[in-house]
Amino acid sequence: MNYLSTADVVQRIKACLAADGFDVSTLFARAGLAHLESGSARASDLLALSDQFSLLWEALAIVTGDPLLGFRVCATDPLSWLGVLGHLMLASPTLKGAAGNLMRYMPLVTPIVHATIEPVQGRTRLGLHLVGGARLVPPQRYDFTWNLLLATVRFVAGRPDLRPVAVDYAFPPPPSTAPYAERFGCPVRFGAPANALEFDDADIAAPIPTANPLAAEGLFRLLDERLAQAERSSVAGRVRDLLPGMIERGGALREAVARRLLISERTLQRRLADEGTDFSALVDEVRRDIARQYLGSEGISLKSLSYKLGFSDHSAFHRACLRWFGKAPGEFQQSGKLSVTTGAVAPSSSSRRPG
CATH class of the missing domain: 3.90.1520 (H-NOX domain)
Known part of the structure; x- marks a missing residue:
């Protein structure tokens, strides 16, 4: 469309x-x-x-x-x-x-x-x-x-x-x-x-x-076919596009994303479920991708990166890195490069939940 x-x-x-x-x-x-x-x-x-x-x-x-x-x-x-x-x-x-x-x-x-x-x-x-x-x-x-x-x-x-x-x-x-x-x-x-x-x-x-x-x-x-295609269009993809610019704000993130897509939170959750995913999983994926981009870089501190990713505290960021990459965030400052050892899984309950 x-x-x-x-x-x-x-x-x-x-x-x-x-x-x-x-x-x-x-x-x-x-x-x-x-x-x-x-x-x-x-x-x-x-x-x-x-x-x-x-x-x-x-x-x-x-x-x-x-x-x-x-x-x-x-x-x-x-x-x-x-x-x-x-x-x-x-x-x-x-x-x-x-x-x-x-x-x-x-x-x-x-x-x-x-x-x-x-x-x-x-x-x-x-x-x-x-x-x-x-x-x-x-x-x-x-x-x-x-x-x-x-x-x-x-x-x-x-x-x-x-x-x-x-x-x-x-x-x-x-x-x-x-x-x-x-x-x-x-x-x-x-x-x-x-x-x-x-x-x-x-x-x-x-x-x-x-x-x-x-x-x-x-x-x-x-x-009518075009309307049906619009209904089937990937909401998950649109959410992924929006999250990088919104994720560090925290707060009611799911509500904010739904508002920008001009749909209700309930519709957002239903459409994502139809696509086999959910909002928390997408937030976790985007956080992981941003972390992969910045870890090992001298341009940002770990504290600033933790805030940028929307974590409530540094320990939650530490645990997420172990889950995503099999390494603590401090190890990347020493190695200067990232080796991904695991894929994203559902975010732990200790990290700040979106929405």
């Missing part, structure tokens, strides 16, 4: 800004955003990925001095962001069906957007929650997302004049709300419980001109 990476999104936003007349090279340089184009956030660390997108919009709004910048970044081909899912929307029988398919398969496009669709008294409510990490999600990011979603719905319906009947923002009202009412052509409510667009059922039940049941059937099969 391939999400839209940071680099993908940055390049698309740059293209949109350039089409709007911005000198994007100068703009990104002034905002200090060049590093985002490398996609430096690991795919496993979904909260860090979300923070990069938030940083992007925060910095661009500051440099341009335009708090409504999110509305100005318009995609000329909104379905290009969705790949195969865009084709399914075009093949859907009605706009409501297309919107439902968008919400259903959104995890294949981006895992940091939680999408919902529900009926509300003669209306259909489309909700989007952008998951935030250490940074709050800025309003510009929601402005851009609503702009893109509305452009997508209009494109699929073949109705450039289609308007929602209400828009909700879970933000305090800005100094002027007039630009929002003008943009959406309907009442805009701020300080709402959630972020959502509402459409009249008469509009959203309209047939789509490009509806193709046969094509939709094949696309459903393809996307």
Whole structure:
């Protein structure tokens, strides 16, 4: 499964800004955003990925001095962001069906957007929650997302004049709300419980001109297979990717990892069990690999390495080295090299238990 990476999104936003007349090279340089184009956030660390997108919009709004910048970044081909899912929307029988398919398969496009669709008294409510990490999600990011979603719905319906009947923002009202009412052509409510667009059922039940049941059937099969593959993807591998940067913090490590994967601790434990492992075993493996990397090096003391590995005391680190390598950690400072004699086994009860 391939999400839209940071680099993908940055390049698309740059293209949109350039089409709007911005000198994007100068703009990104002034905002200090060049590093985002490398996609430096690991795919496993979904909260860090979300923070990069938030940083992007925060910095661009500051440099341009335009708090409504999110509305100005318009995609000329909104379905290009969705790949195969865009084709399914075009093949859907009605706009409501297309919107439902968008919400259903959104995890294949981006895992940091939680999408919902529900009926509300003669209306259909489309909700989007952008998951935030250490940074709050800025309003510009929601402005851009609503702009893109509305452009997508209009494109699929073949109705450039289609308007929602209400828009909700879970933000305090800005100094002027007039630009929002003008943009959406309907009442805009701020300080709402959630972020959502509402459409009249008469509009959203309209047939789509490009509806193709046969094509939709094949696309459903393809996307369902991709969802199943996503469910089967190795959670253990993603946990291993995250642990080296988190392990020395200690504390509720399992809870922190689950939060960064955007799943519950119970789901994390279940998925790892399905893969024949558990969280403690993975922590033990990662500790062993880090120890192998640093033992015998003059660049770090044994006390510092013990702390880096998240052990509660040096004696726990000593016992772990005996279990992993058949040697005490002090022996490596004398020999200067590591000879692995045993594999990793379950961590002893005397070491600090993760989570």
